Amino acid sequence: MQTLQTRKSKWIWIGIVIAIAFVTFSNIMCYCCQLRKRKVVLQGHNETMEEKELCNLVISNRYIDVNEFPNDGKDGSNITIFSYKCIEVATNNFSLENKLGEGGFGLVYMRTLLTSQQIAIKRLSRNLGQGIIEFKNELILISKLQHMNLVKLLCCCIFGEEWMLVYEYMPNKSLDYFLFDSNQNKLLYWKKRFKIIKGIAQGLIYLHKYSRLKVIHRDIKAGNILLDQSMNPKISDFGMARIFKQNEVEANTNKIFGTLYYMSPEYAMEGVFSIKSDVYSFGVLMLEIVSSRKNNNFYDNEHALNLVGYVRNIYC
Structure with a gap:
């Protein structure tokens, strides 16, 4: 009788341990999913000060003029960051064949992803001193503003001196x-x-x-x-x-x-x-x-x- 109770108690404890392990594992997976959802991941090492500043800006949900409008408590920093390698491969190492044009910000490329989605990639010119400010403006403003008559920002890329914004592709140009x-x-x-x-x-x-x-x-x-x-x-x-x-x-x-x-x-x-x-x-x-x-x-x-x-x- 005692042996039966011992076995029963043993299986109860095993069940409790398994349940705790399952709950812990589920919490870890949920946390990972949340991190994946935010996708604020910097690809590569050797971060510059500008990279760290921009990533902190995105992660901490800060704005260019933080005191100029109220914070409603919503997390609006859900901005996808592509790896530089991904964009480099997508544009065939920024081939001129994929070049759409050139503006005040820098060069613009077009590419079709494996998902058949067409994207436009705006690459910051390294010679533009004002470019970093413009980059931050676009990154924050377009990610916060949603309207059918505003261009949609899909993601961005930060890697060393490479700063890029990825938009929905507009087939009829400007x-x-x-x-x-x-x-x-x-x-x-x-x-x-x-x-x-x-x-x-x-x-x-x-x-x-x-x-x-x-x-x-x-x-x-x-x-x-x-x-x-x-x-x-x-x-x-x-x-x-x-x-x-x-x-x-x-x-x-x-x-x-x-x-x-x-x-x-x-x-x-x-x-x-x-x-x-x-x-x-x-x-x-x-x-x-x-x-x-x-x-x-x-x-x-x-x-x-x-x-x-x-x-x-x-x-x-």
């Missing part, structure tokens, strides 16, 4: 590709142009009014409007954007960023920018969409005015 080409602009019939104008306006309203962050883009232009497969517009390039407090109306800067022919007069001459600055740029862009003419390349035969001046004269 708006200027269609607008200012005599053959391509024929594809933009009136209904489609109106749809593009409306989409850009909705994206700006979201940035200025309905997003948790009040954002001034500061570089709205045809080259920064990307078009998806259905010709839906998506605002891109947030490297020069600024975050405003909800009660902040305008700000002043000693350094003027953006494209001159899209700038509002008060910003170009005095460095004062606000929501109105983006609205002015949008107005110039809207005139270009309607006319298929560049603001800086338009000349009236009599007065050599730009597009805005010409339209103003007609209006008057």
Whole structure:
């Protein structure tokens, strides 16, 4: 009888140990899954100070201007970081065959992943002193802002001097590709142009009014409007954007960023920018969409005015 009780007690303890081991293992697996979900993993060693700063920025959920807007307690730092090797292989060692173009940030590449997903990779130019600031702006802002008329950030890559952002691929390139080409602009019939104008306006309203962050883009232009497969517009390039407090109306800067022919007069001459600055740029862009003419390349035969001046004269 005692032997039977001993055996029974023994199996009870074995069951308890197995249960504890199972619960412990489950907790460890859940923790690993959470880490995998965050995917904030730096590939490689020999981290530079900039790498550590950016990774800390992502992991700690800090922002460029942390005091300019409230923290609602949500973890918004779920940013995927690709390994450098993965992107190097995907672009065939950054082959020129995969190059889409070149902008103020650096080179842009396109590649199709094994999952058949097409991506655009923006590679920071090593010669840009301002590039690190722009990189952080884009990384944080686009990961926090979600709207159908804003380009979607998929992940980033940090490895030594290599800083890259990976976006959803826009098969129809940028708006200027269609607008200012005599053959391509024929594809933009009136209904489609109106749809593009409306989409850009909705994206700006979201940035200025309905997003948790009040954002001034500061570089709205045809080259920064990307078009998806259905010709839906998506605002891109947030490297020069600024975050405003909800009660902040305008700000002043000693350094003027953006494209001159899209700038509002008060910003170009005095460095004062606000929501109105983006609205002015949008107005110039809207005139270009309607006319298929560049603001800086338009000349009236009599007065050599730009597009805005010409339209103003007609209006008057």
